[in-house]
Structure formats: structure tokens, C-alpha cells
Amino acid sequence: MDEEFARRRGTIVSIEDGVAINASGHKDQLKRQYGLLGICGLALNIDNAWIALGGSVTIAIANGGPAGVLYELIVACSYYAVIAACIAELASAIPSAGGVYHFASITAGVKYGRVLGFFTGSINFFGWLFDFASITQIASNVAVQLYAIFHPDLVIEPWHVYVAYLLITWSIASICIFANRASPTLQHAGLVLVVVGGLVTIIVLAATPNQHASNSFVWGGFTANNLTGWSDGVAFLTGVLNGAFTIGTVDAITHLAEELPNPKVDLPKGVAAQIILGFLTSFLFGIALFYSISDLDAVLNSNGSFPLAAIYSQATGTKGGALCLLLIVLFSLLICLVGTLLTCGRIWWSLARDNATPFPKFFASVHEGFSCPIPATLLCAIISTGLGAIPLGSTTAFTDLAGSFIILTSVSYLLAILPNILTGRKNVPPGPFHMGKAGMVVNIAAVLLIIFFDTFFCFPFGLPTSSATMNYNSVILAGVVTLTAIWWFIHGARKYPGPKLANIFLEAKT
Numbered sequence: 091m092d093e094e095f096a097r098r099r100g101t102i103v104s105i106e107d108g109v110a111i112n113a114s115g116h117k118d119q120l121k122r123q124y125g126l127l128g129i130c131g132l133a134l135n136i137d138n139a140w141i142a143l144g145g146s147v148t149i150a151i152a153n154g155g156p157a158g159v160l161y162e163l164i165v166a167c168s169y170y171a172v173i174a175a176c177i178a179e180l181a182s183a184i185p186s187a188g189g190v191y192h193f194a195s196i197t198a199g200v201k202y203g204r205v206l207g208f209f210t211g212s213i214n215f216f217g218w219l220f221d222f223a224s225i226t227q228i229a230s231n232v233a234v235q236l237y238a239i240f241h242p243d244l245v246i247e248p249w250h251v252y253v254a255y256l257l258i259t260w261s262i263a264s265i266c267i268f269a270n271r272a273s274p275t276l277q278h279a280g281l282v283l284v285v286v287g288g289l290v291t292i293i294v295l296a297a298t299p300n301q302h303a304s305n306s307f308v309w310g311g312f313t314a315n316n317l318t319g320w321s322d323g324v325a326f327l328t329g330v331l332n333g334a335f336t337i338g339t340v341d342a343i344t345h346l347a348e349e350l351p352n353p354k355v356d357l358p359k360g361v362a363a364q365i366i367l368g369f370l371t372s373f374l375f376g377i378a379l380f381y382s383i384s385d386l387d388a389v390l391n392s393n394g395s396f397p398l399a400a401i402y403s404q405a406t407g408t409k410g411g412a413l414c415l416l417l418i419v420l421f422s423l424l425i426c427l428v429g430t431l432l433t434c435g436r437i438w439w440s441l442a443r444d445n446a447t448p449f450p451k452f453f454a455s456v457h458e459g460f461s462c463p464i465p466a467t468l469l470c471a472i473i474s475t476g477l478g479a480i481p482l483g484s485t486t487a488f489t490d491l492a493g494s495f496i497i498l499t500s501v502s503y504l505l506a507i508l509p510n511i512l513t514g515r516k517n518v519p520p521g522p523f524h525m526g527k528a529g530m531v532v533n534i535a536a537v538l539l540i541i542f543f544d545t546f547f548c549f550p551f552g553l554p555t556s557s558a559t560m561n562y563n564s565v566i567l568a569g570v571v572t573l574t575a576i577w578w579f580i581h582g583a584r585k586y587p588g589p590k591l592a593n594i595f596l597e598a599k600t
Contacts, residue, residue, distance in 0.1 A: 115590025153329025155315025166333025182521030
């Protein structure tokens, strides 16, 4: 790619000592190997919306039954569509692997951008790390359930799931490191699996049951199925968290901006594809899933580690049918985990390049032959290995940790979007996707929605509450902020200079 062509595409924004500098403020070290199809595939695979819905269905169904799940999903997707527009606009202007970490550093301006970006990057990283652990746990449960289908006398123990967790975690890490160059092809396959596999699953669920559930079961009875103890209104709003977990990965592909030839144009398209196709596949799957249930109590009281298997068994009437549908879920989850670990590793690597982490030189290193920041990727896998051991002692603690993904990432979005409002949207140069005058309205709406829903997402899951059933999302957020503040006073305040991209986007204005 010649220099002028690269400039037009946003992959080069300045030249320093004859070295081409990209939008992150650093030279390119990763191969720009994703095209539009690959990045859209990556967005959909990381989101994996219909599978995320199925994996959490027994938890979500307490908030108003099937009708609650479906209506709350519509609200969650509408909410995240507003956020997605803001993230897509920023990514189009600042295509950097740092994502919201770099967005917050720019939107807040020279005076406040350094500290705000520091906290935003840390919060976003922990959110994605917890998401990787939660998706790995779901995949592990599916793997154990596949064995249990043909061994009904098996009493599933937490250590069974953890062994599967370890095998999956380190298999995914090996793929991300040693087979990273094959990732675009893998994401193409994953795109087919998510769309075609989802379509096949919907058709099977719609066509095979001998008896379908009633319309009133699927679309009505919210009050009767509200098992939370909250009023219907509060139960609905807290239940939107389940839909948010299904669709809330809007910044994922922004962290691979330095691996696209044309990120300014392709990133907004990938974000849009994720929201639109994620909603369509998950909503249609949810409808088919609930109509295929003949015995809800059997699903809720399932002895398996992955209750969706009980619904598949009811729908198909055969172990083989349930096995085939679960294999679609497992393969989709494994490809999802590749993209999620890539995202986690790129976030930590981006922070390390700007001297925001412990041992920054080590974690900022890249194996250019593998096109992978190996130390950063390994760190994420190691921490995830520890997180996966939590259910051996407390399933509730791990569930809260996984659920905090939504709180942490949405707060990081707010920290990038709110300064854009307060500075009159003047610090971000318009990219190919720019909302113009409507941008201020959309930004304000996104901030208000994040504050509104995150407040309800921190409510206890049900009443009466106890230490075992309390919602610890707010505690986890406070813990991450406290941990980041400690590191700021130990290291950041004195040794963190801020991202190099600030020199490009902000000092050039003065």
C-alpha cells in the first residue's frame, strides 16, 4: 500500500523520522489482514447473540417469563443501537486498537484526557476479561453437557466443568498466538456458522416438536412469571440486563482497527452489522425456542450443566437431535472465544504501548511473524484461568463477575462519550461516518440511557435479598476503579505520559 493511499484510508496519519505512524500514535506492527467480511464476521462471532440468549435463558426467564425475555431484548437492542452509533462515529475518526481508551483520551482534551483515558482503558479491559471468562464457562458447560446427554447417570460436578474450562482456554490461546494469520478465514467460517447454524436451529425448533407452546405462554403472562419479588416495572428494567448481555459487545472490533486496511470505513459497517444481525438472529431464535418448550419446569429443574440442552431434547425428542444442535452452539462459542481473547489481548497491549501497565515494555512487545502481542494474550489467558476456578467455591460469585461485563464496558463507553458532549464535540475530527448535528442528540441519549440502565442493573436480582443472592455489580465496578486508582497513584500520575495519539489529534489543534 503506498503512502498516499494509506493516508486516505486512515492507516497513516503522520510521518516521524521516516516511519509511518498510525492512528494509535505508533508504527504498524500487526498485519492488516481483515477485510470487510472478516471484520463483520468477527463482530457477529464475538457477539454470538442468539447463543448468548440461549445460554442465559433459565436466568433471564425469571424476569417475566418468555415474554419478558423477548420484550427486554427489544429494549436492550434499541438501547445499544444508540451506543453503537456513538462508538462507530468515534472509531471512524480514531481507528486505534485502544478503542474507548483512546477515544476518551481525545474527547476529554489535553487537560483531562490523560487521566480519563487511563481509567477508561482499565475499566474496559476488565470488562472484556470478565466476558472472556464467562463465555468460556458457557462453552465448558456445553462440552460437559454433550457428554452427559449419553451418560444420564453422570452427576455433574464443578471440577468437570473446570477441566473443560482449562482445555478450552488454552486451546483458544494457542489458536490466537500460533494461528492468528488464519483468523480471518476462521471468522468467515464463524459468520456462516452463526447465520446458517442459527437458521437451521430456528427451523428445527419450529418444525420438530410434536406440541408447541401456546401464544399466551410465549407472549403473555409477564406478571404471573415475574419471580423476582420486584414490581413488574422494576423487574422488566432489571431484566434488560439479560438482553444487554446478548448484544452488548459494540466496541469489540474497534480493538482490531490496526488490522484492517480501511478501518475508518469498515469499522462502522461492522458495528452496524453486529447490532442488526445480532438482534434479528437472537429475537427469531428466542421465539422459536420458547414455542418449542413443552415442560418449562423440567427445563428450570434440569440436572444438566447447560439447561438449553433440555429444551433441545424436548423439541427434537431425540438425543441425537439435541447433540447436533448443541454442537452448533459449541463450535460457535469456540470461534467467539477466539475473537474475544483477541480483543482482550489487544486492549492490554494498547495500554502497555503507552506505559499504562506494569512491565510495559514486556507487554507491549509483538511477535511480528505471528502478528500477535503474545505476552498480552498470555496474560489474559492466565488471569482467565484463575477466574474460572471461582465456581469451584461459589457459583454466585462467578455469575456476578460475568454479569459485571455489561456494567464495566458501558461505563467505559460513557467515559468516552460524555466528554465529547462537554467539549461540544470539537476535539474529534469527523471521519467518513459522522452524525453531524444529530450527533450531539445521540451522544446525550447514549449517556442518559447508560446511567439509567446501569442503575437498574445494579439492583438485587430478586427480593428478599441476602448475601448469597445480592447483586455485586456495583461492588465489582468500585473494586476495579479502586484498583485502577491505586495504580494511577503508584505509577500513572508520574510515569504515564498519555497516549501518543494525543500528540496527533490534540496538539495539532493548538
